[in-house]
Amino acid sequence: MSPEGITYIFAAILVAMVFTLAIEEKIHAKKSMIVGIYAVISLLLAAAFGILPEPHAELLLLEPHGDLSPDQVVHMPVYIPGVEWEVIAIILGSGLFIDVVSRSGIFSWTAILLTKRSAGDPLRLLIYYSAITVIFSAVLNNVAAMMIVGSLTMVSLEKLKRKDLLLGFLLTEGLLTNIGGLLTLISSVPNIILGNMAEIGYVDFFVKAAPYTLVATALTIFMAVRIFGIRSLETEEEKAAAAELVATFDERDGIESKIFFNFSWALLGIFILVIATTSVLPWIGGEHGLGMGYVAVSFALIALIRYKHEVDKNYAAVDWDLLAFFTFLFVVIDTMKYSGVLTLIGDGIAKLLSLPDALAGASLLWSSAIASSVTDNVPLAAVMGNILKGMENTPDFQWWATIFGTNLGGNFTPIGSASTVVAVAIIHRAKLPLTFGSFVKTAAPFAIAQLALATAYVLLFFR
Amino acid sequence: MKLDDFESVFRSSVKTPFHHAPPNIESALLVTDVDNAATGAFLGEIQPFLASGHADGIEWTTLTSEDFQEVSTVLDRVRRNPPSLVVCYRHLLGQGVRLPYSLGSTVDTLTQATDVPVLLLPRPDEVGITLPKKASQVMVVTDHLTGDDRLVNWAAHLCTDDGTLFLSHIEDKAILKKYLDACSKIPGIDFDLAKEKLPKKLLAMPSDYIASTSEILAKQGIHENVQALVKVGDPVKDYEQLVEELGVDLLIMNTKDHDQNAMHALAYALSVEIRNRPLLLL
Numbered sequence: 070m071s072p073e074g075i076t077y078i079f080a081a082i083l084v085a086m087v088f089t090l091a092i093e094e095k096i097h098a099k100k101s102m103i104v105g106i107y108a109v110i111s112l113l114l115a116a117a118f119g120i121l122p123e124p125h126a127e128l129l130l131l132e133p134h135g136d137l138s139p140d141q142v143v144h145m146p147v148y149i150p151g152v153e154w155e156v157i158a159i160i161l162g163s164g165l166f167i168d169v170v171s172r173s174g175i176f177s178w179t180a181i182l183l184t185k186r187s188a189g190d191p192l193r194l195l196i197y198y199s200a201i202t203v204i205f206s207a208v209l210n211n212v213a214a215m216m217i218v219g220s221l222t223m224v225s226l227e228k229l230k231r232k233d234l235l236l237g238f239l240l241t242e243g244l245l246t247n248i249g250g251l252l253t254l255i256s257s258v259p260n261i262i263l264g265n266m267a268e269i270g271y272v273d274f275f276v277k278a279a280p281y282t283l284v285a286t287a288l289t290i291f292m293a294v295r296i297f298g299i300r301s302l303e304t305e306e307e308k309a310a311a312a313e314l315v316a317t318f319d320e321r322d323g324i325e326s327k328i329f330f331n332f333s334w335a336l337l338g339i340f341i342l343v344i345a346t347t348s349v350l351p352w353i354g355g356e357h358g359l360g361m362g363y364v365a366v367s368f369a370l371i372a373l374i375r376y377k378h379e380v381d382k383n384y385a386a387v388d389w390d391l392l393a394f395f396t397f398l399f400v401v402i403d404t405m406k407y408s409g410v411l412t413l414i415g416d417g418i419a420k421l422l423s424l425p426d427a428l429a430g431a432s433l434l435w436s437s438a439i440a441s442s443v444t445d446n447v448p449l450a451a452v453m454g455n456i457l458k459g460m461e462n463t464p465d466f467q468w469w470a471t472i473f474g475t476n477l478g479g480n481f482t483p484i485g486s487a488s489t490v491v492a493v494a495i496i497h498r499a500k501l502p503l504t505f506g507s508f509v510k511t512a513a514p515f516a517i518a519q520l521a522l523a524t525a526y527v528l529l530f531f532r
Numbered sequence: 533m534k535l536d537d538f539e540s541v542f543r544s545s546v547k548t549p550f551h552h553a554p555p556n557i558e559s560a561l562l563v564t565d566v567d568n569a570a571t572g573a574f575l576g577e578i579q580p581f582l583a584s585g586h587a588d589g590i591e592w593t594t595l596t597s598e599d600f601q602e603v604s605t606v607l608d609r610v611r612r613n614p615p616s617l618v619v620c621y622r623h624l625l626g627q628g629v630r631l632p633y634s635l636g637s638t639v640d641t642l643t644q645a646t647d648v649p650v651l652l653l654p655r656p657d658e659v660g661i662t663l664p665k666k667a668s669q670v671m672v673v674t675d676h677l678t679g680d681d682r683l684v685n686w687a688a689h690l691c692t693d694d695g696t697l698f699l700s701h702i703e704d705k706a707i708l709k710k711y712l713d714a715c716s717k718i719p720g721i722d723f724d725l726a727k728e729k730l731p732k733k734l735l736a737m738p739s740d741y742i743a744s745t746s747e748i749l750a751k752q753g754i755h756e757n758v759q760a761l762v763k764v765g766d767p768v769k770d771y772e773q774l775v776e777e778l779g780v781d782l783l784i785m786n787t788k789d790h791d792q793n794a795m796h797a798l799a800y801a802l803s804v805e806i807r808n809r810p811l812l813l814l
Contacts, residue, residue, distance in 0.1 A: 174541075177545070180542075181545055216535045217538050219535075220538040221538070221542045223539065224543055228546055317546055318545050322541070322544050322547075323544070491535065494535065498535075
């Protein structure tokens with residue numbers, strides 16, 4: 070078969086995989102299963118067409134510091150080096166670390182404390198919950214942030230007898246998780262993938278993304294107040310009654326050990342500090358350093374000391390579906406690279422990027438957003454990252470346009486990001502009516518405003 | 533942690549606080565099956581007992597053997613002009629043989645057919661039993677203490693300032709065992725976790741409520757000495773034992789069940805078992 074024919078066959082496989090991922094809920098299949106099957110098919114076809122690099126068995130070389138000798142060659146199947154193990158280590162380590170630290174009660178304590186500080190006033194509650202959604206999304210991950218703030222929102226509005234505001238609150242929080250996900254290099258998986266490929270440091274990422282996150286959060290809250298009609302309490306009686314109701318929350322309830330609670334705060338602070346300074350740390354940073362994945366896994370193990378007798382329970386809490394999904398996805402993308410699909414897409418994007426800078430940046434941002442609104446933003450980030458990395462001298466603004474687009478596109482539809490899926494799950498759990506169409510109708514003004522702001526921000530400050 | 537875990541954490545953090553609202557005991561009706569003179573003497577013993585706490589200035593009326601012969605007369609009187617409190621004893625009107633394990637139809641009717649609290653005293657003619665001079669050791673008994681403000685408010689109102697308020701909750705171990713047995717047969721439930729956490733959570737809820745009660749009463753300067761008695765056990769047996777050990781002067785319990793006419797099971801069992809102490813049946 071001609072090389073073009075092979076490329077088109079693999080392109081069809083990629084499109085089919087993306088489509089299958091988009092309908093995962095309908096076919097009741099987990100992401101890892103879907104992508105795993107496509108990985109198996111892709112590898113087999115790639116081997117059959119003879120497009121895999123030769124020899125497969127001697128692909129990875131250990132410590133390529135000096136001259137190679139036969140005993141330095143590691144024999145490994147072709148699908149092993151195709152996986153971005155640093156990304157897998159970061160996701161596994163930080164996921165496990167955050168899960169263990171969550172059990173100390175520090176996040177629920179913070180969330181409940183802010184609920185009490187709001188004195189039950191809906192507007193103040195919206196502002197506080199929005200702020201913690203963004204911060205938790207940045208520090209934890211979008212899904213965990215949505216689960217914490219979303220479940221507290223459900224309980225607190227129920228307590229305040231304001232279930233009429235629940236839909237507005239949950240939608241706002243869902244939309245803000247993707248804003249918060251932009252704040253740091255490890256806040257979302259697209260950031261990890263694209264940031265690593267673009268070699269953007271943690272601090273550099275934060276400094277560049279924080280101003281946008283701040284303004285976009287304020288804009289989202291402002292729009293939510295207008296669209297969902299969230300108002301402050303007016304009379305003294307209403308204020309007193311609401312304050313009395315939220316006063317019944319006890320922020321200490323979820324804290325099983327005061328020592329572990331304090332330890333977790335300290336450990337979280339050190340984790341953020343170490344992650345932020347990874348690139349300059351001896352033995353950790355640099356080209357041959359142990360990297361961020363090592364830091365994340367190490368901190369997970371330190372936190373696990375508390376549960377050393379039952380770590381199996383914590384391992385069971387790891388999202389293995391997500392990890393398997395990433396692993397298989399990298400394998401699929403690797404075969405796409407060998408089959409020429411990435412070059413094909415890259416050629417198309419190169420035409421887009423040959424437009425004047427402003428138009429190219431805006432097109433890249435909006436097309437990434439639209440693509441990630443209907444499918445998972447992780448494959449998109451992985452494909453785009455590989456393409457941009459393969460190009461010569463990719464300018465900064467193109468990386469940032471892709472980062473903003475892949476993160477914010479999730480706000481258009483209920484399936485656009487994992488955190489909006491969680492938001493919708495909580496909405497349905499509360500038996501509130503919300504269809505795919507009504508989500509899009511409500512969320513579109515927010516998503517368009519956030520993307521317009523992002524476009525202006527990228528073009529003004531990164532070009 | 534999963535969505536359910538976080539929701540549970542937040543639901544658990546919502547506490548039911550105690551609201552202090554003392555009962556207003558303006559009037560009391562003493563119902564006896566003896567003549568007016570004996571009733572007057574009996575009233576003389578009851579009044580200081582009730583006034584030892586904060587229930588003073590009560591306007592008393594009596595209904596004696598000279599006024600009624602039928603339960604319906606008492607019921608009509610209470611319904612027509614409801615007092616704040618009815619005071620009586622078991623087996624009024626000498627209802628047949630005084631079976632020890634019953635309260636008699638008058639008390640049964642009063643506790644279930646009206647909302648008026650009934651202070652059930654030991655029979656004045658019972659040999660060896662005397663009414664306490666004051667209510668300094670008051671115990672609240674319920675199998676669902678959390679949110680039972682009414683019981684606690686009555687207890688705080690009737691207990692002497694220097695007395696001890698025992699707020700109790702005994703989780704029935706037989707029922708708990710039944711639920712845990714069921715958990716052990718459901719594949720999706722981590723049995724070890726259920727066995728560890730379920731009793732803890734069941735006891736934490738009344739403990740939190742008692743802590744809230746103690747804090748609020750102390751803030752109002754009413755009772756400094758509030759003691760929590762929270763455990764898993766055999767309610768009837770344990771309460772009988774505790775009442776004796778602590779020298780309880782007054783036992784307060786809820787008798788109303790929302791879905792039945794009969795008296796609440798634990799309250800009935802304790803009412804017939806503990807015959808030598810005043811019982812306030814709400």
